[in-house]
Amino acid sequence: MRLYLNQFSLHEDMEVNFQHVLEVFEQSSLIDLIVSPEVFTSGFQYRELPTISEKNRDFVHIISNQCRKHQTAFCGSLFWYEKKKYTNRAFFIDDKGDILSMYDKVHLIPTFREHEFIRPGKNISIIKYKELYIGLAICYDLRFPELFRKYAKKEVDAILVMAQWPQERKDHMIALAKARAIENQCYIILVNTTGKSGKMTMAGNSMVIHPKGEVLLNLGNSQEGKDYQVHLAEILKWRSEFPALYQYSRPRLFPAKPLKFGNNVDEDQKK
Numbered sequence: 140m141r142l143y144l145n146q147f148s149l150h151e152d153m154e155v156n157f158q159h160v161l162e163v164f165e166q167s168s169l170i171d172l173i174v175s176p177e178v179f180t181s182g183f184q185y186r187e188l189p190t191i192s193e194k195n196r197d198f199v200h201i202i203s204n205q206c207r208k209h210q211t212a213f214c215g216s217l218f219w220y221e222k223k224k225y226t227n228r229a230f231f232i233d234d235k236g237d238i239l240s241m242y243d244k245v246h247l248i249p250t251f252r253e254h255e256f257i258r259p260g261k262n263i264s265i266i267k268y269k270e271l272y273i274g275l276a277i278c279y280d281l282r283f284p285e286l287f288r289k290y291a292k293k294e295v296d297a298i299l300v301m302a303q304w305p306q307e308r309k310d311h312m313i314a315l316a317k318a319r320a321i322e323n324q325c326y327i328i329l330v331n332t333t334g335k336s337g338k339m340t341m342a343g344n345s346m347v348i349h350p351k352g353e354v355l356l357n358l359g360n361s362q363e364g365k366d367y368q369v370h371l372a373e374i375l376k377w378r379s380e381f382p383a384l385y386q387y388s389r390p391r392l393f394p395a396k397p398l399k400f401g402n403n404v405d406e407d408q409k410k
Contacts, residue, residue, distance in 0.1 A: 140269050143167065144356070145175040145215070145364040146345040148334025149182040149303075153194055156180050157201075160215075163364065164205040170366055171234075171269060175215030176332045176345075177244075177278045177301045178227060183336070185256040192220035199230060199238075207236030212268060216244070216277050216301045224258045229275050229301055231266050240264045242275035246283050263289050270371045271296040278302040281315045287323050291384060296374050297326035304331050309342035313354075321352040324377060324384045326369050333360050350377045 145163055150156055156179060163173055180198060181191045195217045206213050212233045219228040227244040243260025247253035263286065266273045274290035276298055290298055298319070304312045312331070320327040326348065333343035347356040347367045356367045378384055 140171045140271055141169060141366055141368045142328060142347070143170045143173045143364055143366045144328070144330045144345045144347070144358060145173055145179070146330060146333055146343060146358045146361060147176075147364065148341070148362060149176070149179065149332050149336055151182065151184070153181050153191065157198060160202070161205065164209050164211065167209050167211045170211050172212040172214065174299055174328060174330045175213070175301065176330050177216045177303045178218055179215045179301075179332075180217045182332075183251065183303070188218055188220070188225050188256060191218050192225060195219060199232075202230075203232055203236040203238070206232045206234055210234045214275070214299055214301070216242075218257070219243075226257055226260065227253075227277060228260075229264075229277060229299075231264075231268070231273070231275065233268060239268065240266045240275070242277070244277040244280065245286060246279045248279040265290070265293055265295060271369075274298040276300045278304060281312065281319065281329075284319065284322065287319045291323040291325070294384070295323075295325055296371060297328055297369060298323070300327060300329040302329060302331040303336060304342045305336075306340040306342045309344060312342055313344060313346070316346060316348055317352045317354070320348040320350055322383075324350045324381075325374060326350060328369075333358075333362060350374050 147159055180195055202213050214231045216227055216229040219226050229242040231240045233239050242264035245260045247259050264275045272295045274295040280286050281300055316327050316329050328347055330345045331343055332341040343360040345358040346354055349355050
């Protein structure tokens with residue numbers, strides 16, 4: 140599967156960010172999936188949530204049409220309003236323009252007072268697209284291996300991590316992303332912003348990380364995204380050579396459960 144890591148610097152004007160994404164679609168020939176950063180339409184303008192969420196509803200419809208037109212899937216997170224609450228929600232839209240899955244950010248960072256403005260999600264989300272099973276996570280989630288282990292138990296092949304990670308904690312981001320790939324023997328596709336976001340400088344360094352932990356692509360501080368092809372065979376080969384993932388899933392400790400995918404998969408809540 141050929142992925143496009145849409146690293147860019149967010150603008151306070153949502154229309155500028157909208158236009159950037161539309162331009163990426165126009166250049167998406169031979170791309171299977173475009174991955175954009177966390178809250179890629181607006182950045183963290185909490186005081187403007189009503190206006191932002193209203194515009195985002197229209198923009199998801201526009202993205203759906205673009206996916207259908209260019210036969211390219213898309214994933215990115217944005218602020219969403221539903222059932223009288225705001226969430227940081229990732230949408231996975233396939234190449235037919237259908238929403239295959241949604242994921243609400245589970246872990247909210249207290250440093251940025253996220254909990255005062257948005258509600259946390261409760262569930263993981265797994266998508267079957269092309270040849271890969273894909274999990275979704277957002278930024279601060281990266282610090283919580285328990286979430287990623289839920290995906291590992293379902294043997295996902297790749298986890299998309301959409302982020303707005305600051306420069307001052309860049310080393311943490313890289314170390315954590317590599318660890319999540321190594322311990323779960325899957326690709327980690329991390330897409331971050333670059334440039335300024337309010338008073339903060341963002342870390343950039345969007346990455347494709349091999350299940351062995353090798354960084355296959357790192358965009359550094361580039362203002363342009365880049366594509367990279369990942370291969371299911373690479374995952375299966377490494378898991379076969381070094382079956383740590385299967386050793387973890389010992390039946391007595393972790394009973395096998397059937398694979399499910401789509402919106403808000405959380406088997407633990409169904410016990």
